[in-house]
Amino acid sequence: MAAAAAAFEVAGGGGTLSDLYQSAKRALLRTRDGMERLERIECSSSSGGGGGGGGGLESQELSSSIKRDIAQIQSLCVEMERLWRSIAAKSQRDLWKRKVEQVAEETESLKESLDKHVLRNQKRMMEAKERAELLGRVNGDSAHVLRIFDEEAQAMQSARNSARMLEESYATGVAILSKYSEQRERLKKAQRKALDVLNTVGLSNTVLKLIEKRHRGDRWIKYGGMILTVVILFAFWRWTR
Structure with missing residues (x-):
């Protein structure tokens, strides 16, 4: 303080x-x-x-x-x-x-x-x-002066209109390019999704083939086991007689 x-x-x-x-x-x-x-x-x-x-x-x-x-x-x-x-x-x-x-x-x-x-x-x-x-x-030639002013004003107005039209055209072009860019991005996303689906389908087919091959192997093992069991039982029966 x-x-x-x-x-x-x-x-x-x-x-x-x-x-x-x-x-x-x-x-x-x-x-x-x-x-x-x-x-x-x-x-x-x-x-x-x-x-x-x-x-x-x-x-x-x-x-x-x-x-x-x-x-x-x-x-x-x-x-x-x-x-x-x-x-x-x-x-x-x-x-x-x-x-x-x-x-x-x-x-x-x-x-x-x-x-x-x-x-x-x-x-x-x-x-x-x-x-x-x-x-x-x-000195009284006011009409000529006013005409000059009018012509200058018209020229300025025409220049402003042209500038405004150019700005509008530029804005329209930018909007169109922006739409094209958005569509391209959407197409890229759709392409990536399609590739993902195709990759998934390809992987599924490979897995199915492996499963089918495994099932065939299991069947052969099962049948072989059954035949081996019958042979062993038959041999044991003959040996015990």
């Missing part, structure tokens, strides 16, 4: 290890909530067909807030790592090591998610800018 208490009371410039950990957990909770809000904004912007306006401004402000929270958590992790290394009891040191590593890993995962969101947002803004510039250059 003394070691545990000491571990919780290890202090650095920003407070005890326990205080820093609680601050990091609160910042993590804010960051997770912020990422969820950011994803909802992104989904609503995508479904609405636009990414600008108030939603874009809110997304930028929220991204900046999440970045600050992530930077704060990373700073807390550095301080916590310095503190848990100074804990004397190995069990408490290992416990805090796992806790700090878990916070650091989750923070890194949130940072990667934020970076991906920022890249997607930048790409979306660039595409919107390029579309606006393209539509601005046509």
Whole structure:
């Protein structure tokens, strides 16, 4: 208990290890909530067909807030790592090591998610800018631009249909080959059973022949014994007269 208490009371410039950990957990909770809000904004912007306006401004402000929270958590992790290394009891040191590593890993995962969101947002803004510039250059020739877009969309749809047909054909071929493999296995089993039956029949015939030969031998022995007995009795009868 003394070691545990000491571990919780290890202090650095920003407070005890326990205080820093609680601050990091609160910042993590804010960051997770912020990422969820950011994803909802992104989904609503995508479904609405636009990414600008108030939603874009809110997304930028929220991204900046999440970045600050992530930077704060990373700073807390550095301080916590310095503190848990100074804990004397190995069990408490290992416990805090796992806790700090878990916070650091989750923070890194949130940072990667934020970076991906920022890249997607930048790409979306660039595409919107390029579309606006393209539509601005046509100077009324919007029908030609729309026709180009329609042709590209049709080509993409045709490519997707072809890919889907290839996937279906591949799946059908795999299923047919699987059926063939199953039938081959069943034929192999039937062949093995037939061979077993034939071997059994051959063995039975051999045994029957041996039994029949043994019976013939037994009959000859029986008849020979009977004749020998009669001869012995006849000889004994003649000798006693």
